[in-house]
Structures are given as structure tokens and as C-alpha cells.
Amino acid sequence: MLNSLDDLSLNRPRLMNLRTVERVAEARLPTGYGEFRIIGYRSLTSDEEFVVLARGDLNGDRPTLVRIHSQCLTGDVFGSVKCDCGRQLLAAIQMIARAGRGAIVYQQQEGRGIGIINKIRAYALQDQGADTVEANEKLGLAADLRCYEQCAEILHDLGLNRVRLMSNNPEKLRALAEMEINVVERVSLLIPPTDAARDYLRTKKEKMGHLLETA
Numbered sequence: 001m002l003n004s005l006d007d008l009s010l011n012r013p014r015l016m017n018l019r020t021v022e023r024v025a026e027a028r029l030p031t032g033y034g035e036f037r038i039i040g041y042r043s044l045t046s047d048e049e050f051v052v053l054a055r056g057d058l059n060g061d062r063p064t065l066v067r068i069h070s071q072c073l074t075g076d077v078f079g080s081v082k083c084d085c086g087r088q089l090l091a092a093i094q095m096i097a098r099a100g101r102g103a104i105v106y107q108q109q110e111g112r113g114i115g116i117i118n119k120i121r122a123y124a125l126q127d128q129g130a131d132t133v134e135a136n137e138k139l140g141l142a143a144d145l146r147c148y149e150q151c152a153e154i155l156h157d158l159g160l161n162r163v164r165l166m167s168n169n170p171e172k173l174r175a176l177a178e179m180e181i182n183v184v185e186r187v188s189l190l191i192p193p194t195d196a197a198r199d200y201l202r203t204k205k206e207k208m209g210h211l212l213e214t215a
Helices: 073-077 087-098 116-127 132-138 149-157 169-179 198-208
Strands: 002-004 021-031 034-043 049-055 064-070 101-108 161-167 182-187
Touching: 002 087, 021 149, 034 149, 049 087, 049 149, 064 087, 073 087, 087 101, 087 161, 101 149, 116 132, 149 169, 161 169
Parallel strands: 064 101, 064 161, 161 182
Antiparallel strands: 002 182, 021 034, 034 049, 049 101
């Protein structure tokens, strides 16, 4: 489902005067969904590394499918159905494959920025009845510690200034707009909820403002 962003209120764009990421490697990546390019970036201000999965001609003049995906070891690798992350990633890859062009920026901000060990601790608190926001707060952490400025810088480096953003998270829309990325459309990634993920998705919708129509 495509949603127009004509009514999105944008703040004055923040000019990007400082380069904080560098492209360090690139290679072919044949997959079950066709051939992609895999591109590695390194932050110049932290130890974070980023991976881009790209396909086709990334022409900045044409609106391009883009996803910013935060690392989720449990969902992306182990197939957890406690969240929708792994299935969202797969859906984004499939959409780009069908379109013949697009990019996924994969960032190392596990567990909305708290890291895998704290994420496991948060899972344990959820097993005791806390929701995903309450669990982070019980650990003394914010509900969401992620930032997307360097992801936007990577999109600029790829030549992508007009994007069709595959996301349900309004914070990503705001962050890209502030970094002078023109989000011409939001492409919903609505994954049918599993029983295990239903409460998690409801909390994201009600407490974090995620644009979910089914939770």
C-alpha cells in the first residue's frame, strides 16, 4: 500500500557539511531473488559499520525504493516471530527484486539501539509481562535509541535524493527529511502479525506511533 506524503510537515532541512561515513568495499551478491550489489560503509565517528544491498541503476532523479533496516539478529537470522523484522527485511528484498532497482541500508543498531545482550534482558522482562517499551525502561534505557543521520548520508553517497521509503516508522520519515532526502512516498510494510508478535506490534503502534493498520 502506498501512502502520499503530501501532508508531511517538514522542518527546515539540515545541511550536511560534515562527512561522517566512508565507503570501504563493494562486491557482487547473487541471491535467490536475483543479483544485488553489497556495499560496506564505516562510520568515522563510531565503531558502527553499515551494509547496503543495492540493485539496478540508482538514479537520483527517479524515486527509488529504499529501506533503512536496523539489525535484528533474532528475527533476521534466527527466524523469531516475536517481531516482524525478519519478514519485513525479506519483503523489502522481494519488492526491490520485482522493481529491478532499490537499496536497503542495514544498520548495526540491534534492539532499537540497546545491543543484543540488553535485548535478551528485555525479552526476559517481556516474558514476565512487560511490554517492549516498559522492558527497556526497566533496564534504564530509552524506548528507542536509534539515529538515522548516517543512513541518510549513505543514501546521498549512493546518489539517492528522492526515495520511496519502505517503513512504518514516522521517525525515519522525519530523519530523512531533515537530512535533505525527499521522501516522495511511504511504502507500507504490513506483515500479518503472528500470535507471538501481536502485543509487540500493538505497543509499537500505541506507544511509539508506528503506522500500523493491523496490530
